[in-house]
Amino acid sequence: MIDPVLLCFIMFGTACVLLMAGFPVAFTLAGTALAFALLGAALDVFSLSLLTAFPQSIFGTMTNETLVAVPLFVFMGVMLERSRIAEELLDNMGRLFGSLPGGLAFSVCIVGALLAASTGIVGATVVTMGLMSLPTMVRRGYDKRLACGTIAASGTLGQIIPPSIVLVLLGDQLSVAYQNAQFSMGIFSPDTVSVNDLFAGALLPGLMLVGLYILYQIGYVVMRPQGAPAIADERPETLAGFAFFRQIFRALAAPVLLIIAVLGSILIGLASPTEAAGVGAIGATMLAGYRRDEARGWPILLGVACMAGLLALTASFDLRSQRTVVSQTEWIAIGAAVVLTFGLAFGVIVALMRTFNWRDRDGERVLAAVCQSTMAITAMVFTIIIGARMFSIVFIGLGGADYVEEVLNNLPGGTLAAVLLVMVIMFVMGFFLDFLEIVFIVVPIVAPILLQMEMPDGGTMNPVWLGIMMAVNLQTSFLTPPFGFALFYLRGVAPPQISTMDIYRGIIPFVFIQLFALILLWFLPQVATWLPLALYGR
Structure with a gap:
């Protein structure tokens, strides 16, 4: 009978070879895992009942609110680039x-x-x-x-x-x-x-x-x-002195304000990454709309002011109306938030119309091109996630995770040697594999093991x-x-x-x-x- 751990690492090597050969990542991971799961079942070293966890894993991915930030951040980035x-x-x-x-x-x-x-x-x-x-x-x-x-x-x-x-x-x-x-x-x-x-x-x-x-x-x-x-x-004479620095400020102001709105709201706890990504996507759309027609930029500026006002109200008041006791001040804040929402919606609609009608150098409508790019990148990421989940289930089912844990725990040098080995493996894998494959193949296997190991100061590793x-x-x-x-x-x-x-x-x-x-x-x-x-x- 073949050792299941050996079968597990043959599966890992097969997946790496197929990836380097240029086969699609998601289908390579899922297909290789399924093939070795069937082979393991035929050799009586793998239970196919473990694959019943796969649908639940996909459902967990679908309902994961954190991952909603991925398409929103992609949309923000592509819109700013366009x-x-x-x-x-x-x-x-x-x-x-x-x-x-x-x-x-x-x-x-x-x-x-x-x-x-x-x-x-x-x-x-x-x-x-x-x-x-x-x-x-x-x-x-x-x-x-x-x-x-x-x-x-x-x-x-x-x-x-x-x-x-x-x-x-x-x-x-x-x-x-x-x-x-x-x-x-x-x-x-x-x-x-x-x-x-x-x-x-x-x-x-x-x-x-x-x-x-x-x-x-x-x-x-x-x-x-x-x-x-x-x-x-x-520099042309028209950009000398104060005029030049005014243009520098104009070029820097918009992206810096967007960075502050997105990253600042996350770091101070005002918004989750998903909520901040939504702010970033809307902000990038409004910025693109403003760039399209700066002479008539007042609807966009109004929308930006309303967005800033909504963020300030959210930080200062409890805007939930479905409560037993709502003070008069809070009702006023809720009313102001409704008005600001209409102003923001007006600015967003104007920005969407402008980006829809705006054609880039290739003759494509900017909004359509951004949506297509966002959909393609997001589909790629989530398909890889699904394929990697199948790979992880089979790898763990064949005993690969237990073997990796045993190796890392028995390394001379303890925890730091284990971390060093993982870093070296990830660095070498980076020569041949994309970061997505490394994140979804290596991290689920080694991170739970490393985070249990004791550091020299007696505590556990900081995640x-x-x-x-x-x-x-x-x-x-x-x-x-x-x-x-x-x-x-x-x-x-x-x-x-x-x-x-x-x-x-x-x-x-x-x-x-x-x-x-x-x-x-x-x-x-x-x-x-x-x-x-x-x-x-x-």
Whole structure:
């Protein structure tokens, strides 16, 4: 009789080979798992009754309110990309810093951070910056490898700087894993870890990465100034002095306000990630509508003012009318909220009409293109979730999870060695697999085990720290050849004089920077845990 654990790891290897061969992710995971479940049943090492958990798992995914944030954040990001916010930011930041040595590289990093906090879509960010900045940087005499590495690395910041789809999905997986870990330890009133905690924990590490990128660029400028020269100030006379800074403020104000509205409402506890994602989707739509016709922007501005008023009323009053006792002041606040809702609805309707009638460079209606992209990306994510659930059920049913737990618990070096091994495995898998496969295959298996293990100080592992370590590691997978998606995105829009080897060599320093960031988080976990502790006490 074959050892079921051996069968389990043959299944894992088969899935990896099929994924690297280019087969669709969701169908590969589900199909491989089902085939090995049937094989295991035929060999009498797997009970098909375990598959009855699969429909319930799908139902749990369908009713998971946290995951509703995924299509809303995707909609927000695609809408902002289509409304050309990135183009304005890149153009104005280039003018602001271009006269400094390395200024264009600094601009790309800053814009990458702003787009990460407002869109969070790696593909759109890399493509936009590749189309706009890469030809300019090469034409201005920048080293091709520095230019390629800067654009690819800055584009991946959307994976770690909240609000991030990766953090939403990782937070959902860690929440389940943390509860399972506590149940296994006999704790039946478990603490929770939420997406809010991961958002708060990821903010400082994300900004730290931006700072490390810029420090590397400064060092590059000092060592090789000819590779990142300053450019002459070519601003037109109409953009001199105060007029220029007014245009900079105009380009920055909208995305910064959207970031504050979305991320701020999550961090201060005013809204859940799903509710904040709804605010972001509406805000992005109104911003696109305003950009379409700024001369007649008053309906949009009215809607924005009404949205701000509603957020303020929600924070200050209990607006539920179905209560036994409602004070006169609260009735006035409820009435004001109704009026503000009508104003917001008017602004949203105007924005939707404008984006529906607005055609982009390809002749597509912006709203239709945004909805199609959102549907395609969301369907891909949720189909992968369903396939990964089947894979996890079969992997656990064959005894793979028990074997992994035994290996991790018996490693010389204890908990830290186990974490190091998991980080190395995730890093290596990032060379060949997408972050979604790693999140849904590896995290459900190893996270419950790691979160039960005892740390050197006698306590258990902080789930926020573990989540941020995994998130930074997953971000690196976008940059590591041969299957780093940021590299593919940049290769697709790079000018002819940029070779694939220029891109591969350019990202090497930034991969090492991200590994250095992981080392800093290892020795300074407070970078990830301080803000959640300050905001939520955990």
